[in-house]
Amino acid sequence: MKVLVVGSGAREHAIIWKLKKSNRVSKLYAAPGNAGIANLCDCVNLKADDLEGLKNFALSEDIDLTVVGPEVPLVMGIVDLFKKNNLRIFGPTKSGAEFEGSKSFTKAFLEKYKIPTAKFLEFTSLEAAKEEIDLLGYPLVIKADGLAAGKGVVICQNRHEALEAVHDMMDEKVFGRAGEKVVFEEFLTGIEASVLCFVDGKTIVPMTSAQDYKKAYDGDLGLNTGGMGAYSPSVLFDENLEKHIEEKILKPFIKGTQCEGIDYKGIIFIGLMIKNNEAKVIEFNCRMGDPETQVVLPRMENDLMDVIDACIDGTLDQIVLEWSEEKTVAVVLASGGYPGEYEKHQVIRGLEDVDDVLVFHAGTMNQGNEIVTNGGRVLNVVAKMDNVEAARQKVYENVSKIQYKDMMYRSDIAKL
Ligand code: AMP
Ligand code: GLY
DSSP states (O other): OEEEEEEOSHHHHHHHHHHTTOTTOOEEEEEEOOTTGGGTSEEOSOOTTOHHHHHHHHHHTTOSEEEEOSHHHHHHTHHHHHHHTTOOEESOOHHHHHHHHOHHHHHHHHHHTTOOBOOEEEESSHHHHHHTTTTTOSSEEEEESSOOTTOOEEEESSHHHHHHHHIIIIISOTTGGGGSSEEEEEOOOSEEEEEEEEEESSOEEEOOOBEEOOEEEGGGEEEEOSOSEEEESOTTOOHHHHHHHIIIIIHHHHHHHHHTTOOOEEEEEEEEEEETTEEEEEEEESSOOTTHHHHHGGGBOSOHHHHHHHHHHTOGGGOOOOBOSSEEEEEEEEETTTTSOOOOOOBOBOGGGOOSSEEEESSEEEETTEEEEOSSEEEEEEEEESSHHHHHHHHHHHHTTOBOTTEEOOSOTTOO
16 A cells, blocks of 8 residues: 655654554655655655645555644645545544634533533633633633644733733734634643544544643743653553543543534544543544654554554444553653744754664754754654653663754653
8 A cells, every 4th residue: 555644743753653564555655754754755845734735646646545644734624635536544524623623613512512621711802801801710721712833822820911811812813813712711730641542433442541741841841832752651541540531531522523423533632631530621633642642653553554444444343452561751852942942954963873762753854964953843762661760761861862952852751
């Protein structure tokens, strides 16, 4: 089979690494890929949001399957476009991707199907938002409705900060159209964890759990980022919690999509807040997590192609997912200044010196004979060992062999 993977992050590098192990895959392409992905397959110079370009490439190269990594093409409707052209593709349609594309859509769905989540209010006018600003108390979580590259959530400690946040979103339009509608949410306390699930329209199967570290600095300080590291499985999970999640979240999710006429196929990523062995949904994403994928796929023992086929063909009930007993830890190496401003094109050294770890590339590119930085998150170093502490040590031993100017990373990932 000829497979095209859309995206250019460490998540896509991990997906390609895993697909490459399948003897059913004869040829792999990535669009646009990065320097690490280029070592595994052909990179095509098409951006992830160039839906027409991707469709034309898939048609002209007789691609048998396209796997979509990031949310933007899904929310734009890449799956609908490919299906219209009789191209096989893995991911939800535009209507399914609304779970990530609109917070207000998701909150209404959660409420309708009685899935535990934070109390909320939504507004399309600044005046109405200001009038009810104190209603849910403080801290208050204010969210831009649409996609905002992970930056559209503000946790406001007081009325002053809340007024500033709604003003920025609705008046200044700092997130463009994404902020035309805003959602206020009650602030939840607890520990966050992510559950990624495969879905085939009728059956939902959770993968092993993972825990992401979202804040920029050690001790969970600093701004929210895309994720600075992860480990799997999460220590929070046990049989009781898994049962609770299945009954209260997964079953109503699939029933709800069916009642709403959404034929949801692909991945649903469920961001949870866990407290007292109970989970509430913070968010849904319509794609795999980054960096969660980088710790989950190395533990997966199934052929990923078989699972993807089962999702598309509606036969997921026949698949049993199997996971290695070993534990994984991923540490993200970022560019100094991330998630704010940072410099690009710094030469990366030491990649050839690492051993016993996987290095998944994110923002990297080839420049002459060198690999240089090309984004905020640059590399993921991943180890798989008998226990989390051993994996953690192995990762950090190898991190110290890699250098580039202003390299930044957290030193407390998976410190349990
Ligand atoms: P979201 O994009 O909705 O996942 O929000 C991004 C991050 O903001 C989450 O990962 C949480 O750390 C935080 N967050 C979002 N909603 C809430 C909430 N209701 N209570 C506490 N923290 C939240
Ligand atoms: N790691 C969080 C996300 O992928 O959205």
